Amino acid sequence: MKLRKSLALSVLLALAAPALAQSALRVGATVTDPQGGTVGTIIAINGANLTLRTDRHEVPLPVSSFTATDSAVLFGMTQADLNAAIEAAQARAQAAFAVGAIVKDRNGAVLGPVQALDAQSVTIQLSNGLVRVPRSALAAAADGLVTGATLAELQPHATPAPAPEPAPGQ
Secondary structure (H helix, E strand, O other): OHHHHHHHHHHHHHHHHHHHHHHHOOOOOEEEOOOOOEEEEEEEEEOOEEEEEOOOOEEEEEHHHEEEOOOOEEEOOOHHHHHHHHHHHHHHHHHHOOOOOEEEOOOOOEEEEEEEEOOOEEEEEEOOEEEEEEHHHEEEEOOEEEEOOOHHHHHHHOEOOOOOOOOOOO
């Protein structure tokens, strides 16, 4: 009888362990690296992702990147390494926003090159004219920029490109 109770208790503890570990994965929890250094604080959990605040950044990361125990939440990078990775990604994304960068739609179709940009908007040369979109509607991709709109959705909003100015002396 003792063996049966012991076995039942072992099974219950084994089933409860993931729930105990997940209870550490909560908003407000401090995340540490494997050496015990603070990486940041969890400020939001949204399904399969959480938002981690370091000393300099707030970054969404997959929950699967963390190991939760009954007493700690571990992450495989130090705070300095995570900050450096975030800043490198931000620099790559910023560099992608340039005149001449190719813009694709959400389906991978080429829309055209960036003709002009400012802090709030980006002007794209479509086959039928120019279209201006908010900068926030674009994201950096491996080979240029991508937008959530399709070419068919943007073309009706295009305005004809201005005629090129004649060369001096003509």
